[in-house]
Amino acid sequence: MSRYREQARTEDFDELVRRYERELYRYLARYVGDRALADDVFQNTFLQLHLKRGLYEDGRPLRPWLYAIATHQAVDALRKAGRHPTVSLDQRIEGSDSDPGALVDLLTGEEPGPLAEMQSEERRQWVRGAIAKLPEGLRQTLILAYYQDLKYREIAEILRIPVGTVKSRLHAAVAKLAELAHAAGPDDNGSVP
Numbered sequence: 001m002s003r004y005r006e007q008a009r010t011e012d013f014d015e016l017v018r019r020y021e022r023e024l025y026r027y028l029a030r031y032v033g034d035r036a037l038a039d040d041v042f043q044n045t046f047l048q049l050h051l052k053r054g055l056y057e058d059g060r061p062l063r064p065w066l067y068a069i070a071t072h073q074a075v076d077a078l079r080k081a082g083r084h085p086t087v088s089l090d091q092r093i094e095g096s097d098s099d100p101g102a103l104v105d106l107l108t109g110e111e112p113g114p115l116a117e118m119q120s121e122e123r124r125q126w127v128r129g130a131i132a133k134l135p136e137g138l139r140q141t142l143i144l145a146y147y148q149d150l151k152y153r154e155i156a157e158i159l160r161i162p163v164g165t166v167k168s169r170l171h172a173a174v175a176k177l178a179e180l181a182h183a184a185g186p187d188d189n190g191s192v193p
Contacts, residue, residue, distance in 0.1 A: 001062045005053040017046055020063070024070055027148050031074050031140075041077045045070040064157035067150070071140065071158060130180045138173040145170055 004012035024045065029038040048069045056065065131139060137159075144155045145166075156163045 001053070001056050002058050005056050008050075008053070013046075013050065016049070016062075020066055023148065024066065027067070027143070028070060028074055030143055030147055031071070032078060037077055037081065041070065041073045044073045044077070048073060061154070061157075064150075064154045067144070067148075067154070067158040068160070075136075126184065127177075130177050133180065134173055134176060138169050138176065141166055141169040142173040 001016065003009070004016060021042075025038060025042050028041050028045075029035055032038050032041060045066070049066065052069070056062075131142065134142065140159060141155060144150045144158060145152075150158070152163050152166045155166045159166070161169075
């Protein structure tokens with residue numbers, strides 16, 4: 001990034017895009033819940049990276065800085081669209097090479113029956129809906145921690161909050177999801193969503 005900041009060579013920019021495109025696009029698709037909007041936000045993120053390259057500080061990790069730009073672009077895009085993000089926790093993104101659910105299915109080799117598939121889909125829908133109900137700060141933190149697998153320090157840098165606030169937001173998000181699950185009550189099998 002330092003080299004790109006100084007020389008603005010196309011090759012350096014292309015390498016930055018190649019290095020971060022998969023994980024950043026997956027994050028944006030989950031955050032905004034719409035692939036077309038995620039494409040726009042992804043492009044705007046790298047446009048902003050280009051325009052703000054002079055603000056990059058040597059030695060500063062690029063990943064949190066890039067995610068901060070992406071998060072701000074996503075929030076702006078959602079405001080302009082006049083809606084809140086929807087989160088798809090099971091959405092499959094083309095080009096995703098790490099789908100633990102699919103891997104487990106391959107290892108076990110057992111096909112779930114129609115009832116199990118229906119219950120699983122209902123559970124996924126419930127989780128998506130419950131996460132969508134979380135306040136924006138809790139939702140952002142939860143997605144960055146659990147679905148982007150970022151460290152607390154990186155999340156703190158992206159959201160410009162202390163590490164302690166990241167931890168308390170994650171705790172609050174999990175507690176709120178548990179509260180929503182308890183309020184939903186058990187299903188026909190006696191299990192909570």
